Amino acid sequence: MRPLEELRAEINIELYRQRNGAVADTMRRMSGGNTLINYGVSLPTIRRIAEPYAPSEPLAELLYSSNVRDHRLAALYIADPSRFDAEKCRKWMKEVRTLETADCAAQVLFSKIPNITEIATELLDDENPIIAHTAFMSIFRAASSKKEEIDDNKAATLLFIANKFSKKQVQNIDRSTLSALTFAIDTLNRAGHTDKSAVFIDSLPQEAKEELSWLKEI
Numbered sequence: 001m002r003p004l005e006e007l008r009a010e011i012n013i014e015l016y017r018q019r020n021g022a023v024a025d026t027m028r029r030m031s032g033g034n035t036l037i038n039y040g041v042s043l044p045t046i047r048r049i050a051e052p053y054a055p056s057e058p059l060a061e062l063l064y065s066s067n068v069r070d071h072r073l074a075a076l077y078i079a080d081p082s083r084f085d086a087e088k089c090r091k092w093m094k095e096v097r098t099l100e101t102a103d104c105a106a107q108v109l110f111s112k113i114p115n116i117t118e119i120a121t122e123l124l125d126d127e128n129p130i131i132a133h134t135a136f137m138s139i140f141r142a143a144s145s146k147k148e149e150i151d152d153n154k155a156a157t158l159l160f161i162a163n164k165f166s167k168k169q170v171q172n173i174d175r176s177t178l179s180a181l182t183f184a185i186d187t188l189n190r191a192g193h194t195d196k197s198a199v200f201i202d203s204l205p206q207e208a209k210e211e212l213s214w215l216k217e218i
Contacts, residue, residue, distance in 0.1 A: 004062050007053060008071075011063070014049045015041050015070045036069040036097060043104060046073050055080035064092065069101075076105050081112035086119045093123055093134050099176050102134040110134070111141035117157070124164050133180055136165045140184045143191075150191035158188060159200055166204055173208045181208065185215045 020040035041049075053059055056078050063075035084092070089110065096102050110116055116138050123135035143150060143158055150158070162184045169177045181204075188197040198216045201209055 004058055007056075007059055008062055011049060011053065011074060012068075012071065015039055015046065015068075015074065018042075018045050018049070035067070036072070037067055038069040041070045043073065046070055047077050047108075050074040050077035054078045055083075057083050064095070069098070072097075072101060073104055076101075076109045079109055081109055082114075084109075084113045086115070089113050089116070089119050090123060093120065093138070094126075094128075094131055096130055096134045099130060099133060102130055103137060106134060106137035106141045110138035111145060113138075116142045117161075121161060124161065125168060129169065129177075132165065132168060133176060136161070136180055137183070140180075140187050144183070144187040147187060147191040150188070150193065152193075155188060155191065155193040155196055158184070159196055162200060163203070166208070173205060178208065178211050181212060182215065185212060189215065 016039060018039070018041045020042075022040070050073075054077060057080055060075045060079035063071040063078065066072055066075075092105070093110065096105060110120070113119065120135035120138045124132050126132045126135070139161055140158070143154070162181065165184075166173070166177075166181060185197045185201065188194075188200075194216075201212050201216055204212065
Protein backbone atom coordinates (compact mmCIF):
# COMPACT_ATOMS: atom_id res chain seq x y z
CA MET A 1 0.00 0.00 0.00
CA ARG A 2 1.31 3.44 -0.89
CA PRO A 3 2.00 5.83 2.00
CA LEU A 4 -0.89 8.13 2.90
CA GLU A 5 1.22 11.26 2.62
CA GLU A 6 2.17 10.27 -0.91
CA LEU A 7 -1.49 9.85 -1.84
CA ARG A 8 -2.40 13.15 -0.18
CA ALA A 9 0.37 14.93 -2.08
CA GLU A 10 -0.81 13.37 -5.34
CA ILE A 11 -4.36 14.59 -4.77
CA ASN A 12 -3.10 18.01 -3.73
CA ILE A 13 -1.12 18.37 -6.96
CA GLU A 14 -4.18 17.52 -9.05
CA LEU A 15 -6.39 19.92 -7.11
CA TYR A 16 -3.80 22.68 -7.28
CA ARG A 17 -3.54 22.27 -11.04
CA GLN A 18 -7.29 22.93 -11.24
CA ARG A 19 -7.22 25.98 -8.96
CA ASN A 20 -9.29 29.02 -9.91
CA GLY A 21 -8.17 32.19 -8.16
CA ALA A 22 -11.18 34.28 -9.17
CA VAL A 23 -13.63 31.70 -7.85
CA ALA A 24 -11.61 31.27 -4.66
CA ASP A 25 -11.62 35.04 -4.06
CA THR A 26 -15.40 35.18 -4.53
CA MET A 27 -15.92 32.26 -2.14
CA ARG A 28 -13.64 33.92 0.42
CA ARG A 29 -15.62 37.14 0.30
CA MET A 30 -18.90 35.25 0.69
CA SER A 31 -17.68 33.03 3.52
CA GLY A 32 -17.70 35.74 6.16
CA GLY A 33 -14.05 35.47 7.11
CA ASN A 34 -13.58 31.71 6.86
CA THR A 35 -9.88 30.97 7.22
CA LEU A 36 -9.67 27.81 5.10
CA ILE A 37 -7.19 27.86 2.24
CA ASN A 38 -9.22 27.73 -0.96
CA TYR A 39 -8.12 26.61 -4.43
CA GLY A 40 -11.55 27.36 -5.89
CA VAL A 41 -11.90 23.96 -7.60
CA SER A 42 -15.45 23.07 -8.67
CA LEU A 43 -17.26 20.24 -6.90
CA PRO A 44 -17.54 18.07 -10.06
CA THR A 45 -13.78 18.37 -10.57
CA ILE A 46 -13.06 17.56 -6.92
CA ARG A 47 -15.28 14.51 -7.22
CA ARG A 48 -13.51 13.37 -10.41
CA ILE A 49 -10.11 13.68 -8.75
CA ALA A 50 -11.15 12.05 -5.47
CA GLU A 51 -13.27 9.08 -6.49
CA PRO A 52 -10.44 6.87 -7.87
CA TYR A 53 -9.01 6.84 -4.32
CA ALA A 54 -12.25 5.68 -2.69
CA PRO A 55 -12.96 4.09 -0.38
CA SER A 56 -10.11 4.78 2.02
CA GLU A 57 -10.88 5.77 5.59
CA PRO A 58 -7.28 6.67 6.54
CA LEU A 59 -6.90 8.92 3.48
CA ALA A 60 -10.31 10.49 4.05
CA GLU A 61 -9.41 11.21 7.68
CA LEU A 62 -6.13 12.80 6.64
CA LEU A 63 -7.74 15.04 4.04
CA TYR A 64 -10.64 16.00 6.30
CA SER A 65 -8.20 17.21 8.96
CA SER A 66 -6.66 19.62 6.43
CA ASN A 67 -7.05 23.39 6.47
CA VAL A 68 -7.63 23.36 2.69
CA ARG A 69 -11.25 23.62 1.55
CA ASP A 70 -10.66 21.43 -1.51
CA HIS A 71 -8.98 18.66 0.52
CA ARG A 72 -11.89 18.56 2.96
CA LEU A 73 -14.42 18.27 0.15
CA ALA A 74 -12.36 15.53 -1.53
CA ALA A 75 -12.47 13.58 1.74
CA LEU A 76 -16.26 13.36 1.49
CA TYR A 77 -16.01 11.42 -1.77
CA ILE A 78 -13.28 9.11 -0.46
CA ALA A 79 -14.89 8.22 2.88
CA ASP A 80 -16.88 5.01 3.21
CA PRO A 81 -20.32 5.64 4.81
CA SER A 82 -20.51 2.05 6.02
CA ARG A 83 -17.50 2.68 8.26
CA PHE A 84 -19.18 5.50 10.20
CA ASP A 85 -20.67 4.75 13.58
CA ALA A 86 -22.67 7.36 15.50
CA GLU A 87 -19.64 8.77 17.30
CA LYS A 88 -17.58 9.24 14.15
CA CYS A 89 -20.52 10.68 12.23
CA ARG A 90 -21.18 13.32 14.88
CA LYS A 91 -17.47 14.12 15.09
CA TRP A 92 -17.28 14.81 11.35
CA MET A 93 -20.50 16.83 11.47
CA LYS A 94 -19.13 18.99 14.28
CA GLU A 95 -16.04 19.71 12.18
CA VAL A 96 -18.01 21.11 9.21
CA ARG A 97 -16.98 24.74 8.80
CA THR A 98 -18.92 26.07 5.81
CA LEU A 99 -22.41 25.77 4.35
CA GLU A 100 -20.90 24.48 1.12
CA THR A 101 -19.32 21.58 3.00
CA ALA A 102 -22.52 21.08 4.98
CA ASP A 103 -24.65 20.63 1.87
CA CYS A 104 -22.08 18.50 0.06
CA ALA A 105 -21.44 16.28 3.08
CA ALA A 106 -25.15 15.80 3.69
CA GLN A 107 -25.70 14.68 0.12
CA VAL A 108 -22.68 12.49 -0.63
CA LEU A 109 -21.79 11.07 2.78
CA PHE A 110 -23.93 11.59 5.87
CA SER A 111 -27.27 10.76 4.23
CA LYS A 112 -25.87 7.33 3.32
CA ILE A 113 -25.00 6.41 6.90
CA PRO A 114 -27.43 3.92 8.50
CA ASN A 115 -29.70 5.42 11.18
CA ILE A 116 -28.68 8.95 10.23
CA THR A 117 -31.99 10.37 11.51
CA GLU A 118 -31.32 9.13 15.03
CA ILE A 119 -27.65 10.11 14.87
CA ALA A 120 -28.18 13.64 13.57
CA THR A 121 -31.30 14.69 15.48
CA GLU A 122 -29.42 15.64 18.65
CA LEU A 123 -27.24 18.07 16.65
CA LEU A 124 -30.27 20.10 15.54
CA ASP A 125 -29.85 22.01 18.81
CA ASP A 126 -26.18 22.80 18.26
CA GLU A 127 -25.27 26.43 18.92
CA ASN A 128 -23.34 26.52 15.63
CA PRO A 129 -25.96 27.06 12.89
CA ILE A 130 -23.74 25.36 10.30
CA ILE A 131 -23.69 22.15 12.34
CA ALA A 132 -27.47 22.29 12.84
CA HIS A 133 -27.84 22.86 9.07
CA THR A 134 -25.60 19.86 8.37
CA ALA A 135 -27.67 17.61 10.63
CA PHE A 136 -30.97 18.80 9.17
CA MET A 137 -29.92 18.40 5.54
CA SER A 138 -28.42 14.96 6.24
CA ILE A 139 -31.74 13.76 7.63
CA PHE A 140 -33.78 15.09 4.73
CA ARG A 141 -31.29 14.01 2.06
CA ALA A 142 -31.62 10.48 3.42
CA ALA A 143 -35.41 10.77 3.45
CA SER A 144 -35.48 12.15 -0.08
CA SER A 145 -33.46 9.21 -1.40
CA LYS A 146 -36.14 6.86 -0.01
CA LYS A 147 -39.24 9.03 -0.36
CA GLU A 148 -41.35 6.02 -1.24
CA GLU A 149 -40.82 4.84 2.35
CA ILE A 150 -42.16 8.03 3.95
CA ASP A 151 -45.43 6.81 5.45
CA ASP A 152 -47.58 8.82 7.88
CA ASN A 153 -45.42 7.92 10.89
CA LYS A 154 -42.20 8.82 9.10
CA ALA A 155 -43.76 12.06 7.83
CA ALA A 156 -44.74 12.97 11.40
CA THR A 157 -41.15 12.38 12.55
CA LEU A 158 -39.76 14.51 9.74
CA LEU A 159 -42.23 17.31 10.47
CA PHE A 160 -41.21 17.24 14.12
CA ILE A 161 -37.59 17.60 13.02
CA ALA A 162 -38.46 20.42 10.61
CA ASN A 163 -40.37 22.22 13.34
CA LYS A 164 -37.50 21.80 15.79
CA PHE A 165 -35.02 23.16 13.24
CA SER A 166 -37.19 26.13 12.28
CA LYS A 167 -37.82 27.06 15.93
CA LYS A 168 -34.08 26.96 16.60
CA GLN A 169 -33.46 29.25 13.63
CA VAL A 170 -36.43 31.54 14.27
CA GLN A 171 -34.21 34.51 15.06
CA ASN A 172 -32.07 33.93 12.00
CA ILE A 173 -34.16 32.55 9.14
CA ASP A 174 -31.68 33.47 6.43
CA ARG A 175 -31.32 32.22 2.86
CA SER A 176 -29.58 29.00 3.89
CA THR A 177 -32.36 28.18 6.38
CA LEU A 178 -35.04 28.90 3.78
CA SER A 179 -33.20 26.71 1.30
CA ALA A 180 -33.06 23.86 3.81
CA LEU A 181 -36.76 24.21 4.64
CA THR A 182 -37.61 24.33 0.93
CA PHE A 183 -35.83 21.02 0.40
CA ALA A 184 -37.56 19.48 3.40
CA ILE A 185 -41.04 20.58 2.31
CA ASP A 186 -40.42 19.46 -1.26
CA THR A 187 -39.35 16.03 0.04
CA LEU A 188 -42.62 15.69 1.97
CA ASN A 189 -44.66 16.93 -0.98
CA ARG A 190 -43.06 14.41 -3.33
CA ALA A 191 -43.88 11.67 -0.85
CA GLY A 192 -47.55 12.67 -0.98
CA HIS A 193 -47.81 14.60 2.29
CA THR A 194 -48.80 17.98 0.88
CA ASP A 195 -51.49 18.61 3.51
CA LYS A 196 -49.03 18.08 6.34
CA SER A 197 -46.37 20.28 4.79
CA ALA A 198 -48.95 23.04 4.18
CA VAL A 199 -49.83 23.04 7.88
CA PHE A 200 -46.13 23.26 8.70
CA ILE A 201 -45.66 26.23 6.37
CA ASP A 202 -48.57 28.03 8.04
CA SER A 203 -46.86 27.56 11.42
CA LEU A 204 -43.72 29.41 10.37
CA PRO A 205 -42.93 33.08 11.13
CA GLN A 206 -44.57 35.45 8.65
CA GLU A 207 -41.46 36.17 6.60
CA ALA A 208 -40.67 32.49 6.12
CA LYS A 209 -44.34 31.69 5.47
CA GLU A 210 -44.43 34.23 2.65
CA GLU A 211 -41.21 32.93 1.15
CA LEU A 212 -42.38 29.30 1.17
CA SER A 213 -46.09 29.66 0.45
CA TRP A 214 -45.58 28.73 -3.21
CA LEU A 215 -44.77 25.17 -2.08
CA LYS A 216 -48.39 24.78 -0.94
CA GLU A 217 -49.50 25.04 -4.56
CA ILE A 218 -47.42 22.17 -5.92
